[in-house]
Amino acid sequence: MAPTRIGLAGLAVMGQNLALNIAEKGFPISVCNQTTSKVDETPERAKLERNLPVYGFHDPASFVNSVQKRRVIIMLVKAGSPVDQTIATLSAYMEKGDCIVACVTYVGKGGSGNFVKMVHNGFEYRGMQLLAKAYDVSKSVSKISNASLDSRFLSGLKEERVQAAGVFQSGGFSDILGDQHIDKAKLTEDVRRALYASKICSYAQGMDLIRTKSIEMRWELTLGELAMIRKGVSVICAIFLVRIKKAYVRNPELANLLIDPEFAKEILD
Numbered sequence: 001m002a003p004t005r006i007g008l009a010g011l012a013v014m015g016q017n018l019a020l021n022i023a024e025k026g027f028p029i030s031v032c033n034q035t036t037s038k039v040d041e042t043p044e045r046a047k048l049e050r051n052l053p054v055y056g057f058h059d060p061a062s063f064v065n066s067v068q069k070r071r072v073i074i075m076l077v078k079a080g081s082p083v084d085q086t087i088a089t090l091s092a093y094m095e096k097g098d099c100i101v102a103c104v105t106y107v108g109k110g111g112s113g114n115f116v117k118m119v120h121n122g123f124e125y126r127g128m129q130l131l132a133k134a135y136d137v138s139k140s141v142s143k144i145s146n147a148s149l150d151s152r153f154l155s156g157l158k159e160e161r162v163q164a165a166g167v168f169q170s171g172g173f174s175d176i177l178g179d180q181h182i183d184k185a186k187l188t189e190d191v192r193r194a195l196y197a198s199k200i201c202s203y204a205q206g207m208d209l210i211r212t213k214s215i216e217m218r219w220e221l222t223l224g225e226l227a228m229i230r231k232g233v234s235v236i237c238a239i240f241l242v243r244i245k246k247a248y249v250r251n252p253e254l255a256n257l258l259i260d261p262e263f264a265k266e267i268l269d
Contacts, residue, residue, distance in 0.1 A: 003068035004028040004055060009086055010076035011038040018076065019054055020046055028053035032063035064093035071098035079104070105229055112219040116226060119206045126202045134195045142184045197267055203244060204257035211255075224248030 004027075008019045011033035022029050023046055031054060033039050039056040046054035057063035067073060071094060077086050087100060094100075107113040207223055214221040224245035247260040257263055 001055065001066070002028075004030045004053070004066055005068060006030075007032070007063060007067040007071065007073035008076065009033070009063070009073060009090065011035075011042050012076070015076035016042050016045070018074070020049065020052060023052035023054045024050065028055070030055050030057055030063055030066040032057050032060060060089050061093050064090060064098075069095065069097070071095075072101060073098070074101045107226070107229070108214075108219045108221050110217060110219060112214065112217070112221060115213055116210055116221070119209050123202060123206055127199065130195055130198050130202070134191050137191050138188065142182050142187045199240070200257065200263055200267060203240075204263075207244070208256050222248075222252075223254075224252075 006022060006027055007030040008015060008022070009032045011019070011031055015031075015033075016038070019029050019031050019042060031039060031042050033042075036058050039058055043054045043056045046052035055066065057066060064071065064073070073090060073094075075083070075086055075090075077083055083102065083104070090100060107116050207227075210221060210226065211223060213219070224247070227241045227244040227248070243262065244257065247257060247263060248254055251260070254260055258267060
C-alpha cells in the first residue's frame with residue numbers, strides 16, 4: 001500500500017465522519033482507534049458508501065508509518081488524560097517534521113469550556129430539529145418530493161406517531177389540508193423565513209445562556225469570539241456566525257442577540 005496523505009486517531013462519531021469527509025475529497029487517509037472494532041468498521045463503511053480510500057490500523061506503529069513523511073495526524077479523542085496518552089503513544093513513532101493536529105481550543109477559566117461545549121451541542125441538535133421540521137412541512141403540506149428536497153429523512157418513534165395520528169383523526173383533524181390549494185413557491189419562501197428566524201432565536205437563547213453563566217461565574221467570556229470558534233471547528237459553518245460576532249463587536253454588552261439592530265430588523269421583517 002502506498003503511504004496515505006494524512007492520519008486520524010479517534011473514531012467516535014465526529015472522527016469517523018471527518019475521516020470519510022477527507023477521503024471523499026480525494027485524500028487517502030489512515031485511521032486508528034483504541035477500540036479496534038471502530039478501526040474495522042470505518043474502512044468497511046467507506047467501502048460500502050463510495051469505495052473511499054480509508055485504511056485502518058490496529059497498532060500505533062503501523063498507523064504512524066502508513067502516513068507519508070512529513071506526517072500530519074489529526075487527533076480527535078476525549079478531553080483530559082486521553083489526549084496526553086494519545087500524544088505520548090503516537091510521538092514514540094513520529095519523527096522530526098511530523099505534527100499532531102488536535103481539535104481543541106482554550107475558552108476560559110474554570111468550567112467555562114465544558115459549559116460552552118454543552119450549549120454548542122444544543123445549537124447543533126436544535127439546528128437538526130429545525131431542519132427536520134422544515135422538511136416535514138415541505139413534504140406533508142406542499143407535497144414536495146424527496147428529489148426536490150435533495151435529502152432523505154428517516155423519522156423515528158413510528159409507533160408513537162401512528163398513535164398520535166389516530167387521536168387527531170378521531171377528533172376530526174384528518175386531511176384538513178386535503179382540498180386546499182397550496183402555493184408551493186410561497187410556502188417554500190415562508191418555510192425558509194421561518195427556519196431562519198428560528199435559527200436566530202436559537203442562537204439568541206444559547207448566547208444568552210453563556211452570557212448569564214459567564215457573569216455568574218466571573219468567567220469574562222467574549223461572546224463574539226466564541227461564535228467564531230464554532231465556525232472553525234464544528235459542523236456549524238454558517239456565514240451567519242460572522243454576523244453574530246459583528247453584533248457583539250458593535251456592542252460588547254449586548255444583552256440579547258434579538259435586540260441587536262440588524263437581527264431585530266430581520267425578525268420584524
